[in-house]
Amino acid sequence: MKTLILFLDAISSTDFNEKNCPFLWNLARNGAYGSTEIIPSCYHTEYSMLSGCLPLKHNTWTWFYLKKNSSFSKIKYILPLLKLLEKLKLKKIARNMADVYINLFRLFSGKTRFLKSYRIPFELIGDFEIAVDKSYVDHNPLPVPTLFDVFREKGIRYAAMDYPTISNNKGTFFYFGKSDFKQLRKVNKLLRKNSVVYAHIWELDAIEHKYGLHSKEALEHIKKLDNRIKEIISSCKEKIRVIIFSDHGGCNVKKTRNILPSIKDYSEKYFIGSTDAQIWLKEPSKKDELKKILKKEGYLIYDEENIGKELKIPYKRDFVGDMMIAVKPEEQLYPDFFRDTGKVASMHGYTEKMPELNGIFIANGFDLKTRKIKDMKLYDIMPTILNAMKIKIPEVCDGKPRVK
Template identity: 25%
Template sequence: MRVMLFAFILTGTILSYLLQTCAAAEPHSDRCVVLVSVDGLANFYLDDPKADMPTLRKLARDGARAQGMVCSFPTVTWPNHTTLVTGTTPAKHGVIGNNYLDRKSATPVPFIPDPLFDKDQIVKVPTIYDVAHRAGLVTAGIIWPASRNARTLDWTVPDMFGKEAWPKYGTQIWLEELRQDGLPVDEHGAWTGESGGGVKRDWLYTRMARHLFQKHPPNLLVIHLVEVDHVEHKHGPRSTEAYWSVSYADDRLRDIVEAIKLSPHADKTTLVVASDHGFFPISKDIRPNVLLKQEGLITKDKKQAYCLSQGGGCMVYVLDDNHREQTIEKLRKKLAKLEGIQAVLGKEEYTKLGQPTPAEDPHAPDLWLAAKSGYSFTNSDSGDETVVPRKTPGGTHGYLPDQPDMLATLVISGYGIKPGINLGKIQSLDVAPTMARLLGVELPTAQGKPLMPALLDD
């Protein structure tokens, strides 16, 4: 009897697993997932009464929210947007910072804002839009970082600056339709160079989303809003201007909510609102390259080492292969003594944060630095002072991720989501697997897991 009971339970367990697997492998062409990244929207704003965000708060009440989302290190835009759509760390997806140092030429090479590389040249693992497209679903991207020339985005404009970017890399038939509808898409390049241009840009992006829902309804849309980040860099978090910017972002979220109603998938649409990092105020700059110059590692003719800023994080490259290990240890001790340094991370530490070693990725640095709140790194080696006051205070990110003000926002609402769920503190690695489950596609390379407490049973 016990054997029969065990066999029955085992058979039921296997059958349940197979049914779940089959369900997960069946793409849902009648559904839509919209991922909106509000760049720089720290989690603390969601509970701050000074932040006027009725749309986002209603979405949170009607769905699920995180009590903060831990992002990838460094907490900067390009790596974290790539984590959001891959469910992997920078060590695995390959976008290790907003830029990196070429060891041969000792010059910085930018990832941001996609000036050099197509998506397939830098993103080493499948994204959610890759697997959705290959499953036969319709995909769209509006200025999603690290997506230039992504062949698996059916409708797209890249996150690039300059007047030639969209005509060269955007979906031309879509841009022409937008022109015919009177949207100023040809002004976008000029707006990317304007102070305050993010206001116009975010307005345009939401109108482009509206057009998609009306004319080319996607099953997956990833869209990036930029103005909050721009304002917080200039004025700092929790400034009067920052509170205005999050209210403006909420208005744009309202536009997207209204636009979704125009889609034939409206009743089966899930809205995921996320950010890529939080924000710290800054009043002082750390110049580690001044120390390297004082140590004779940077001269007019040669760089034997170099520090490359990532805002509140910093990459340290040792370029002298003959004395590499000795120089690494020497710099580790000396850099730790600089004012404003929270941590000097060797490979035993930074690999735990999801960064690769130079042996795993030739673009990777030998050490990482993390600053304290109030401090930001620069690349300057001018003068003799390693720490200098900023002319005007501002804000930045890039710091160690598991700190209260560096936590990002996550709200999921709509089809398939339980109401009134607080997920607690989560990892950004879990966003892409959650979207994959909602769409009925597989993302086997993801390191995160679906946020099951938020999901209704299919």
Template identity: 25%
Template sequence: MSVYTVFIDALKPSSLRHMDFLKTLSSCSIEPDLINFSNTCQASIYTGVYPNKHNHQFIWTLDPQNSPFELLDNRVADFSIRDKYTKFLVYNLLALKNLKTVPYGFLYFADKKPSYWANFSFEEVSHSGRPDHCLGGYPTVFELIHSAEMEYSVDWHVSDDLSDIEIQDTEEDFNYFYFGHVDPASHKHGQESDEAIEVMKQIDLILEQIYEQTSENDTFIVLSDHGHVHIENFINLADEFERNGENLNDYMHFVDSCYARFWPKSDVEKQRVTQVLESMEKGEIITTDLLRQFNSELNCDQDVILYYLSPPNVFDVVNPKTESMHGFDCRLPDSKGVFVTDDESLDAEEIQLQDFLPTVLNQMNISIPPHVDGENIL
């Protein structure tokens, strides 16, 4: 018996209607993590534990000791690297040298001094090459399968042309396929666009090919990490601070698409930042109680103010041509991910991301570790 799993980045439940093969199987929605960026959600999928344990909430964190831009922490860099073209070149060169990738974030860093960049480090869950075997100190599904002396295969497809993909026959104990195409198509055009629907239809044809490899005793699973929400307004946080007589750059902060984090150095700073954020009326400051409710407490040494921007708004660190975004309230229907299987025993209406790992282990007759937060659903 083998398990065949296909991961589709950012597919929401309502989009199954565009996938003629996939919609014939059993399915339910997945409630993503509260901060449902891909990094957070995929860490939860692979480890089976909540974000407050694997601690992969944001890809950029306040961590000067491990910053890929450590060399820029000086006045010479600030003086010599000032225009956006030079900043873009330096950002790409240092990112490629130290991270082996060029991550999301330049639109945020573009108007900051290079020495400010050196406050932040980057860590991303792998979606190419060798899969992560441990995240936040917890073994991933790949490591647990390996430790059980069973075999797995991984077939990553992040941005390659779908029409050129050839699925090879594979009969390992666990066969994992990753498709990252729906997410960028949704960002650029919206998930209900003709362009995104065409991408989903192409993936659906490939899924059918994969399913044809399975035998009667195998299990076939398709899942996504989150959905996509339509956006309309791009909010400049610096303007919001200026309207309140404050300078955003006076405060240590980082802005993601729909979240802004602040690390106040004093009670006075905390009060001033809080006053500005509460005056915006476009979102809310996320309380510790809400983070705790969703097992998403931020594990860091410093006090953090976390502000959430509600849809259809995003901060203008997002490409202005973007039509759709994720990361919003996990309770919104369009924020949900999807779980699909050929196993007709599925009777849940909604599951958690953390349920994937114990479900796979159960299908493979591998003991589920006691630290796992999810539950077997098949």
């Protein structure tokens, strides 16, 4: 029997209905279904989803952290050229050159997790490093086992794709074809050779950022995905079990905040994301003074006193900073280190919750008594998949199986 596992990035539970995705809706009605509550941290949630562990156990929750002699620090060798290209108004060429240079260095260092430099200022980029060395589909990327590590241990033949990496029982490789529908064509081929196929389908996330949650463009893409998934499952000659889940929804942006004027005089280093910022202070003695200013301005503040309890993130200064500042749902930070423009329709990655941010989980084709899944968190996904497949759940998991 084949098992297909699809991670459909950014499908909100509020967009999941019979009108928008009739085939997936039917799978849910004839299987087990529920919404998934977000993990209150901002990035790399896939590492928690596919390990069943909160960031307290693996510290993988942000894209970048402060580190001397990082792979990004090697950019100093081409920095004069990059700055010249910027002066010549060739910013896109400069960024592409920086990204290729940095990620080739990471590749030759044996790493399989790659990120762009986005809009991190070139004079600051050498102070930061990507927070994890391996893609989560790679072999043993964390100090805890992932879903794919368990498959290998049990001798289950699998293929797992998250662009640009594809992993199987033998190793981790690279592939081309980033678009959703190119990946889904590859899924069809992989199902012929493997017992389990996993793929991360991601384009809806970018569409919702640009056009908004519930937008015509987003709903059209959901419908196209629905049709293509129907074709794949219908064409499978063997009986097939299906798991489909999303990591988050989104909420439409109503307010833009510029945090830089508030923090620049206090900061030795800072990293500004789209919904949060990490600050390393010049003078730690002025921390309470800055916290008072930021609280008055309406920001949420996390540090060694509350980040473990509230966000389930370990306090490590090189990752969190002296403090991490977050905005509330429906707000964004701009300018930030990721974008050229603050014109964005929707956002996610908040530390506070709201229904539109919830994702979905579907299990179909398994011998399950459960129909309506309740109280599901993102870190319950791996234990729930393993329980549905009747595979023992690692004791280290924080998550619980939500189906029987």
